[in-house]
Amino acid sequence: MRISVIGQGYVGTTMGVVLANAGHNVTGLDIDKKKIDALSKGELYFYEPGLEEMLQQQIKNRRISFTTNARKAVENSDTLFIAVGTPSHDNGNADLTYIKQAARMIGSFMNKEKLIVVKSTVPIGTTEKVKQWIASENQGDSTGKVVMNPEFLREGSALQDALYPDRIVIGSHCEEAAETLRKIYQSWSCPMLTTTPKAAEMIKYASNAFLATKISFINEMAKLCDTLGVDIHDVSKGIGLDERIGPHFLEAGLGYGGSCFPKDVKELLWTADANHNPLRILKEVESINHAQPRYLLDKLKNSLTTLKGKRVAVLGLAFKPHTDDTRESVAFPIIRQLLDEEAGVAVHDPVVHLSKDWLDKCVKQYGDPYRTVAGTDAVVICTNWPQYAELDWAKIREIVRQPLIFDGRNMLKAEQIQSLNFHYEGIGYP
Ligand code: UGA
Numbered sequence: 001m002r003i004s005v006i007g008q009g010y011v012g013t014t015m016g017v018v019l020a021n022a023g024h025n026v027t028g029l030d031i032d033k034k035k036i037d038a039l040s041k042g043e044l045y046f047y048e049p050g051l052e053e054m055l056q057q058q059i060k061n062r063r064i065s066f067t068t069n070a071r072k073a074v075e076n077s078d079t080l081f082i083a084v085g086t087p088s089h090d091n092g093n094a095d096l097t098y099i100k101q102a103a104r105m106i107g108s109f110m111n112k113e114k115l116i117v118v119k120s121t122v123p124i125g126t127t128e129k130v131k132q133w134i135a136s137e138n139q140g141d142s143t144g145k146v147v148m149n150p151e152f153l154r155e156g157s158a159l160q161d162a163l164y165p166d167r168i169v170i171g172s173h174c175e176e177a178a179e180t181l182r183k184i185y186q187s188w189s190c191p192m193l194t195t196t197p198k199a200a201e202m203i204k205y206a207s208n209a210f211l212a213t214k215i216s217f218i219n220e221m222a223k224l225c226d227t228l229g230v231d232i233h234d235v236s237k238g239i240g241l242d243e244r245i246g247p248h249f250l251e252a253g254l255g256y257g258g259s260c261f262p263k264d265v266k267e268l269l270w271t272a273d274a275n276h277n278p279l280r281i282l283k284e285v286e287s288i289n290h291a292q293p294r295y296l297l298d299k300l301k302n303s304l305t306t307l308k309g310k311r312v313a314v315l316g317l318a319f320k321p322h323t324d325d326t327r328e329s330v331a332f333p334i335i336r337q338l339l340d341e342e343a344g345v346a347v348h349d350p351v352v353h354l355s356k357d358w359l360d361k362c363v364k365q366y367g368d369p370y371r372t373v374a375g376t377d378a379v380v381i382c383t384n385w386p387q388y389a390e391l392d393w394a395k396i397r398e399i400v401r402q403p404l405i406f407d408g409r410n411m412l413k414a415e416q417i418q419s420l421n422f423h424y425e426g427i428g429y430p
Contacts, residue, residue, distance in 0.1 A: 001025070001184055004077040006102045008035050008066070010046065010325075011119055011151050012083030014158040017055050019081075020063035021163075022187045028066040029073040039066045047324040047351050050159045074109035079184065080144075082106075082130070083119040083151075092266035093274075094123050103130045106144070107137025115180050116146045118197075121204050121264060123271055127171065127197035145177035148197040150204035155258065156322030168192045171200025208264040209282055214249040215256050216288040222252035222428025223295065232428030233410065252428045254382060254408040255292035257319035257328040262289075292427075293333045296408050299425050300378055303404055307341035311401065313376040314338075315369060316383025316409075317349035324351040330408070331382035335363060348372040350385055370399065377402040384409035394420055 001024045005016040008030040020026040030036050038045045042056035058064040067073055074080065084098035099120055106116060116134065118127050127148040134144055148171030153161035167190050172178040178194050185192065195203070222232040232252045240247030256262070265286050272279040304310050319329035326332070331347070338345050339361060346364045347354060354365045366372040369388070373379050373396050381388060389411055397403055403422040405412065410426040417424045 001079060002077045003027070003079045003081065003184070004029055004073040005081045005083055005119075006030075006073070006106075007082065007084035007098070007120070008032070008039060009083065009085060010048065010155055010158060011153065012081070013039065013044070013055075014048070014051060014153060014162045015081060015083060015119060015151070016064055017051060017058055018159070018162045019184070020058035020061070021054055022185075024063070024184065026058075026064040027073045027077060028064065029068070029070060030066070031068060033068050036066045036068050047322075048155070048158050049322055054159065070105050071109045074106055074114075075111050077114065079115040079117060079180070080106055081117045081119050081149075086120050086122055086263075088263050088266050092270040094121075094263075094267045096122070096126060096129075099126065099130065100133055103133035104137045107134035110134065110138045110144060114144045115177055116144045117181060118146065118148045119151050121150065121208075121260070122148075122201055123267055124198050124201045124205070127201060145172075145174050145180075146197075147172040147174075147177050147181055148200040149181060150200055150207075152204075152207065155325055156320055165190050169200045169203050170194045171197035171203075173197065205264055205268045208261055209268050209279075209285070211249050212256055212261045212265050212289070213281060213285045215251075215261075216285040218250045218252045219255060219292055219427065220288055225428035226430065229430045230428070231430065232426075235428075251410065252426075253292070253384075253410055254296060254330040254334075254427070255289040257330050259325065259327040262286075262328045293330045293337070293408075296380070296406055296427065297334060297337055300380065300404075300406050301341075303423065303425075304377060304402075307338060307343040309342065309344075310377040311344040311346065311375060312338050313373040313379045314345060314347045315349075315372070315379060315381045315388050316385055317347060317352040317354065318383050318385075321383055321385045326352055329382070334380060334382060334408075339363070346372045346376060349383065350387060370395065374399040375401050378404040378406060380406045380408060381411060382408050384411040388412075393417055393422070397422060 003019055003024050004027040005012045006029050008028050016026045016028045035045055042059050044052040082102045084102050086094045089095050127146055131146040150169055168185055170178050170181050225232045236250035239245050240250050269282055317326055317331045319325055335345055348369045397420045405422050405424045407426040410429050414424050
């Protein structure tokens with residue numbers, strides 16, 4: 001099958017590569033020439049384990065190529081995946097500018113009947129609009145069949161998630177179109193669920209909202225555990241063994257960040273309010289999440305009395321490990337607050353480099369975690385990069401000014417760290 005993928009972000013690039021790996025002939029389209037030039041050379045412009053190797057393999061196999069030429073990408077394909085971004089407006093509502101542009105562009109170059117697959121996360125009812133936007137540009141000559149096919153891959157494990165998803169959801173009013181997409185995915189062995197386009201759109205938002213709810217739920221429990229002297233790890237494990245609850249997304253900490261959960265929760269809240277059906281649970285989920293960095297900073301302030309003049313090391317800038325994405329990363333509100341309270345800040349991340357803006361604000365970044373923590377009054381862990389668990393904490397004990405660790409991801413072994421005479425605090429981890 002000849003497939004074009006419009007939008008070469010995380011989702012579009014990963015999908016293109018795995019579709020090529022499944023034997024399809026893929027063209028990746030983007031308006032950003034820099035991205036296209038890099039991808040054409042087999043270089044990923046973002047950090048995603050394993051993906052670059054498969055990209056290079058598929059370029060070698062001549063199954064994937066990249067272009068900025070929209071006409072070529074549309075005319076030469078039978079199926080088009082739309083994987084452009086849907087950022088938030090200030091009020092939380094999703095901004096559909098890029099989806100609309102992509103749909104109109106498809107419409108203007110449509111030379112025959114095609115299958116259009118909406119991969120982007122779009123508000124309920126958008127797939128129907130995509131159909132209309134396509135039709136508006138080609139005078140209804142051949143509108144194409146439009147289906148909704150939400151993506152569930154995570155950054156940091158995008159390749160594995162795209163190769164082995166838990167399920168594939170196909171939202172379509174047309175059985176023939178759904179069948180074409182099932183054929184495209186024939187080498188995938190997971191369950192496939194066919195629904196209406198609106199239900200598929202809703203499944204995506206409800207999935208992210210539910211996972212965000214699990215995280216805020218466990219963070220609320222963790223705070224109570226702090227008060228009662230209970231270890232949240234035991235609680236997460238104990239409830240997670242119940243098959244109805246499941247073990248995933250029960251890691252207490254600084255809360256969720258990234259480009260998806262915060263944005264999708266906001267959009268769902270906006271849609272619910274606009275339809276006079278406010279989602280009270282989700283409002284709390286959001287406000288609990290928002291308060292998590294403050295909760296850890298209060299612990300830090302209780303120990304240091306004042307932050308003024310203190311030196312604090314922040315380990316981790318990415319919103320989660322194995323990615324260089326810092327969107328909505330909790331590290332930044334924490335750094336901002338530390339600076340506001342006149343603390344000196346040194347940071348480390350294995351892959352993220354601070355922007356000049358932050359460096360101008362006197363935040364120091366070091367490539368070596370030991371240099372980062374040397375001479376500091378407290379260490380705050382914001383991202384659970386596995387290498388932080390492997391650090392020589394006995395050596396760190398010798399080079400810090402004060403032995404205080406605030407583990408915002410509950411990733412270190414408290415007893416081990418305490419045996420080195422550190423004062424250690426996690427979240428729900430007495
Ligand atoms: C999320 C979903 O997990 C994907 O299924 C979805 O496809 C994607 O959004 C999307 O909509 O595109 P992602 O944002 O890449 O994926 O990352 P997650 O692994 O879900 O983590 C999100 C945040 O939750 C991170 O900040 C992570 O540190 C935090 N988290 C996760 C916790 O605080 N506790 C947990 O137990 C799990």
